[in-house]
Amino acid sequence: MNTNQEAWLAPRAAVFKALGHPSRLFIVETLRQKPHCVCELTELIGADTSTISKHLSVLKNAGVVHSSKSGTTVYYRLACDCLSGMLDATESILRKRAESANASLTGSFGATR
Amino acid sequence: MNTNQEAWLAPRAAVFKALGHPSRLFIVETLRQKPHCVCELTELIGADTSTISKHLSVLKNAGVVHSSKSGTTVYYRLACDCLSGMLDATESILRKRAESANASLTGSFGATR
DNA sequence: CGCATTTTTGGCCATTTTGCCAATAAACCG
DNA sequence: CGGTTTATTGGCAAAATGGCCAAAAATGCG
Missing domain, CATH: 1.20.5 (Single alpha-helices involved in coiled-coils or other helix-helix interfaces)
Known part of the structure; x- marks a missing residue:
């Protein structure tokens, strides 16, 4: 497995890795219905806001979700x-x-x- | 997120988690062509046999691959x-x-x- | 049987991930 | 502007992961 192959694999593995955590998978399942803001997802999952925010950041970096700001609230939706x-x-x-x-x-x- | 939801999520997240590592994703991409034995995959990836064996174990437990033994060699193929x-x-x-x-x-x- | 080959398992350590708290940032409201 | 709400970032401790070596299984062969 050479450097080129690794470079090709990394972003693809990152997509699966992002989906490979119960809370993040829950987020994706939830967003399947409709976009949600961070505070709604926090409520549904029952973890700290910062924890959810970081999970969303992982999903976003992998390309799984998009975000859009509306006032102080940020809405997330599936990217694909x-x-x-x-x-x-x-x-x-x-x-x-x-x-x-x-x-x-x-x-x-x-x-x- | 209650216990039931977690129980539902866990095996599904495990599938993605299994795919979320470069070496394991490489294995899956390789098996897409045809079944391979551990030693072939070890050769292709260039890691220790024990490392590859453990990766295959993760993929197998998640339900991503199947294995079949032929003599001393074990062949792995995609489960789906x-x-x-x-x-x-x-x-x-x-x-x-x-x-x-x-x-x-x-x-x-x-x-x- | 004794030996070689292939694979799995156990153990250990380095690295990464996860989740909380605290602090900061960003935007609205009175 | 000062205060409130929403979200992100930094930092830390606990847990999980990944990779190697060594040892053990499992199977075939002479």
Whole structure:
């Protein structure tokens, strides 16, 4: 894995990394409905405002969300419709994982007895 | 964010978290072509075998890859076709990010002088 | 069986991440 | 302007992650 490959990988991994934290994923799921301001997200998650602000900063730097200021409040929204597809894809992955977990419990011949 | 929501989020975040590391993302990109064994991936990435093995373990626990043993060698492959879609989605996200970065540099009137 | 090959696991340390508090910044209101 | 609300930044301690080495499994081969 050379320097060029790493440079190509880094921003792509950053997108997944940003989504790879429960609070941040919750934010993205929430923004799927409609834009929200920091204080609303803070309320919903139940953490310190500064914590949420930093999570939003991670999401923004990765390119996952956009922000727009209106007075003193800042609204965040998803940067790309394609995020819905990504979120849905995890459902397929988890469904398949559940199936194969089941299959290995059941054994090759489906006999549970 | 209550316990139920956290339980729902955790496995989904784990999928993204697994993809959110350059080496692991490289592995997934590589497996997109065809299955590979640990030693091949080790060679391609240039890290210790144990490091790669642990990365693969993370991907496997998240449900991203499957493994099958053949003799002493273990082959890994993608668990879901939907991963291609996820990887492609990052391209859209990064493209949009590049565009908006450009727009903000250019300013509201597109005058760069 | 004894040995080689491939992979996984355990242990350790350096680095990164996370989350809180405090302080600062930005914008509105009276 | 001074005070209030909303958000961001800095700093710190605790927790998690990543990577290497060494050791242990697991499998095939002579």
